[in-house]
Amino acid sequence: MARSLKKGPYVDQRLLDQLRGRKQGDKTVVKTWSRRATITPEMIGFTFGVHNGKDFVQVSVAEDMVGHKLGEFAATTKFFRHGGKMQKEMEQKEAAAKSDLTAGAAPAPVGKK
Secondary structure, X not given: OOOOXXXXXXXXXXXXXXXXXXXXXXXXXXXXXXXXXXXXXXXOOOEEEEEOOOOEEEXXXXXXXXXXXXXXXXOOOOOOOOOOHHHHHHHHHHHHHHHHHHHOOOOOOOOOO
16 A cells, blocks of 8 residues: 555655765665665665665665665565476576587587477
């Protein structure tokens, strides 16, 4: 559910206080746990370290990010791959093709038999 227009966007006050003492374009990372803070025009050019639950992900704020939340740019999950028999076979074929290329042999044709 969206925040009321009467209240305006939520911006962590401590985050704005940290930015007031810095020059725009300063490359030092501002660490924050406030993923829910809305990006405002004052934040353009700064780099934030947004906590994703494990690490701080560096987010450089650009003009087109204004109005979005900081947490949108720091994913909390990591995609590994889809599992299954077909996926393993495809990975084995790719690994074999790479090893053939590094050995100097001609690449094997990839496709259905």
